[in-house]
Every structure is written in C-alpha cells, then in structure tokens.
Amino acid sequence: MTSLPRSADVLVVGAGPAGSACALELARQGRHVVLVDQHDFPRDKTCGDGLIPDAYRALQRMGVLGEVLSVAQPISHLRCIGPRGGHIDVPGTMAVLPRRTLDHILFNAAVRAGAQPATPVRFEAPLLEGERVVGARLKAGGQTVELRVPWVVLATGAVPQALIAAGLCERHTPDGVAIRGYVKNDAMRGRIDKLEVIWHKRLSGGYGWIFPAPDGLFNIGTGVVGSHEVQGDGKGTMRGVNLREMFAAFCAVYPPAGELVQGGTLVGELKGAPLRCSLRGARWSRPGLLVTGEAAGSTYAFTGEGIGKALETGLLAAETLLEGGGDAAIEQRYASTLRALQPRFDLYEKAQHVNNRPWLVDFVIWRGNKSAGIRRRMAGVLEETSNPGNILSWRGLTRLVFE
Ligand SMILES: Cc1cc2nc3c(=O)[nH]c(=O)nc-3n(C[C@H](O)[C@H](O)[C@H](O)COP(=O)(O)OP(=O)(O)OC[C@H]3O[C@@H](n4cnc5c(N)ncnc54)[C@H](O)[C@@H]3O)c2cc1C
Secondary structure (H helix, E strand, C coil): CCCCCCECCEEEECCCHHHHHHHHHHHHCCCCEEEECCCCCCCCCCCCCEECHHHHHHHHHHCCHHHHHCCCEEEEEEEEECCCCCEEEEEEEEEECCHHHHHHHHHHHHHHHCCEEECCEEEEEEEEECCEEEEEEEEECCEEEEEECCEEEECCCCCCHHHHHCCCECCCCCCEEEEEEEEECHHHCCCCCCEEEECCHHHCCEEEEEEECCCCEEEEEEEEECCEEECCCCCEEECCCCHHHHHHHHHHHCHHHHHHHHHCEEEEEEEEEEECECCCCECCEECCEEECHHHHCCECCCCCCCHHHHHHHHHHHHHHHHHCCCHHHHHHHHHHHHHHHHHHHHHHHHHCHHHHCCHHHHHHHHHHHHCHHHHHHHHHHHHCCCCHHHHHCHHHHHHHHHC
8 A cells, every 4th residue: 555645744654543643633634644654554563452541532532432432342440450369440431442453443544534544664764954854764665765744743652763763762672561462262251341450479560461352352461661771871671571471470370361361262472562651761852753652652651551642642743733833833832732741641650669569459459449539539540530640649648548
C-alpha cells in the first residue's frame, strides 16, 4: 500500500494508537496528512490489550468507540490480587481487544477521515534546514524517498531508533519490559472475567496479569518497571531481569495462571517488548517536529497502561498543530498541554514503589475491603475522576491508613 505524495501538511510517523489518533483528527479538520508505518496493517503489537477508562474516553472522542466495543470483551472490574491471595475489585469502564484488531480499526478510521496511508514505510531521519525539521527521509520498498512537510509528528512507540535519529532521545533504555502470550482456553471462559493483576514477591519489581479477550482467548503476561540501570549519557544495561523465568514463576505462584496455561493452547509465541513511561526519556519537540504517544513516555509506570494516554497525546498533538502559530508558539503550547497531564503520571510513578514492596498490596486490599471511601478513591483514580494531587497529599495518605 506504499503511496507517498510529494508534499503534505503533516507527516505522522507510526500508526499505533497515538499516530492514528493524531492523523484522524488532522484529516478530519481538512489537513493533508500522510500516515506511515514500517509495517503493513493489520499488524501485531505486543501488549496486554486492556482498555481502561481513559482509552474509552479517547475512543469516544474519535468516534470509534462503538466499532471497538462491537468486537471487544467488555470488562466491569479490575481485580487486584495480593501475595497472600486476598483481592479487591475496583469498578471501571474497561474492555479487552487484541491490538492487531484495535490498531487496524484505528488505522482504518484515520484513513476514512482522509489521512493518506503509506506502508510499509520506515522513517530514517529528519530533513533539516538549519535546526528546523522540514520533512523526513523515508525508506519505502527498498528506496529512499524525501518527503517535505511543514510538520512531522513522531508516534513511533517505545523503540528509540526514530527518536535518536531525530536528535530527541534523552534515554536510550526503556523504563520497563514486559512479556505476554495468548492462551485459548474455553474452560476458563467466565471464570476469569475481570482484569486480574497479581503481585507476589517472586514477581518483585512488577506483577503478572490475566486479561480475558473475546472468544475464550486470554492475554497473560508479566512485566517489570525499573528494568534498566541508566548512565549519565542515557544509555544503560538491563538489571538481572529474565522475563521468561518471571512468566514461569507467575504460573507457579498463581494457580489460575498455571491452570490457564496448562489446560489451554498457546496461540503464537510469548513476546517481550519495552515500555517508556512517565512522560520522560525524550524531548517532546523541536522546530518542525512533535513527539507523541509512548515515544514521549506516555505510558503509566506501575501499571504499564498506555493505550489511553497514547490516544490522548496524539489528539493533543493534532489540536496543537490545528491551532497554528509560529514554531515557538506551537512547541510551547504542546509542552504545556503535556505538562498538564504530568500529575497523573507522577501518581503512577509514586505507586510504582508498590511493585518493589508487594506486601503493601496486601495492606491496601485489607484497608480497601474495610472502607467504602478507599474503594471509591481507587475507582476515582482508575476512572480519572479524582485529582491525583489530593491522593498523594499527606492528608490523602493519612486517610488511606486511618479512614
Ligand atoms: C507487554 C506489554 C503489555 C502492555 N499492556 C498494556 C495494556 O494492557 N493496556 C494499555 O493501555 N497499555 C499496555 N501497554 C502499553 C501500550 O502497548 C503502549 O502504551 C501503546 O502501544 C503506545 O502506543 P503508541 O501509539 O505510542 O506506540 P505503538 O503502539 O508502539 O505504535 C508505534 C508504531 O510506530 C511504528 N514505528 C516505529 N518506528 C518506526 C519507524 N522508524 N518508521 C515507521 N514506523 C515506525 C511501529 O511499527 C508501530 O506501529 C503494554 C505494553 C507492553 C510492552
């Protein structure tokens, strides 16, 4: 489907949730936008496939929520399970849909809105006039092509090569790594009907999950945030994290995980992938170029959820460009819209300490099951209806212990 024009208003690189959301919004407002990805669609993306409330809201704004829900597994609760086996169910508006299908829906929606797709096309480097980005050098069908555009949006996810080529990567290593597999197990249908997240000392630094997808398919995986030692130059090495061993430990310590895998059929391979979190690790812009989605670190530390905020930041990048103005004004406005999201990312970064102290989950479960107020606040964090500042305040923490 490679078809590159000679020019356009905006080039969006990467057709994951962030890039497709950005391209859809720009095209809807009449901009000539070219949406490229190094893969043809549909394509797989290693993910847990869980859609939490922020994703719901963004999908609604894009006008694709109905289409997504017509094929997704609806979910009403997140179940947090502690090392001692206790649990608490947090209500929320959620769903599960394999990314192969979700991203195809988003990509097609952007194209229907008028974005011009070109795949497989790889971003190699920005074209520069002085310090300003004026387009991109792309690899398409074995050929190198130059596309000149007023603005490039990089939505290339957690792999840093495009960020490095654009001169915006501040940290080469990811914040975390995770592995997931799909297991088909009809006998477990209905037995696991929530987003299950499990903490245990053998999974210390992270957690395990089982998310029920449609048709008796389950997404099961484990992940760790804080997986890399970072040096001053932004490069680094992985600490002794072995995701496959962690996955095996998960199946050993959480009996339903073992039962699911042993009694089911693994569909495809176990696959690992990096995560970039907390709106850190890259500069968000330079003249002529905005960075959005996970490339800008839009995934939550602690939970590793990022589809919703990838969509949201993609829409914010589009809105910023649509408002127009000079380079400096665009860069400043974009930075201030991302900064407004920072308190939520900070909340999830602070909560990340729980992954290193799984016994704390037992405490929160014990407290939460005794207090309707705590359960309401947990639901408020998930639904993003509560102010993160209030929860992290001294008063908020005191209420967790004493309420
Ligand atoms: C194992 C795992 C489990 C996860 N589970 C969840 C979950 O359950 N729920 C949740 O909300 N989030 C989850 N996440 C996080 C989620 O996957 C990301 O936050 C989300 O995919 C980010 O979207 P994005 O559009 O920014 O990037 P991506 O989805 O990574 O899309 C980037 C796109 O850019 C393309 N690209 C990259 N480089 C180039 C290039 N040079 N040229 C052209 N194209 C390029 C890629 O092919 C890709 O299509 C998980 C992540 C992992 C690793």
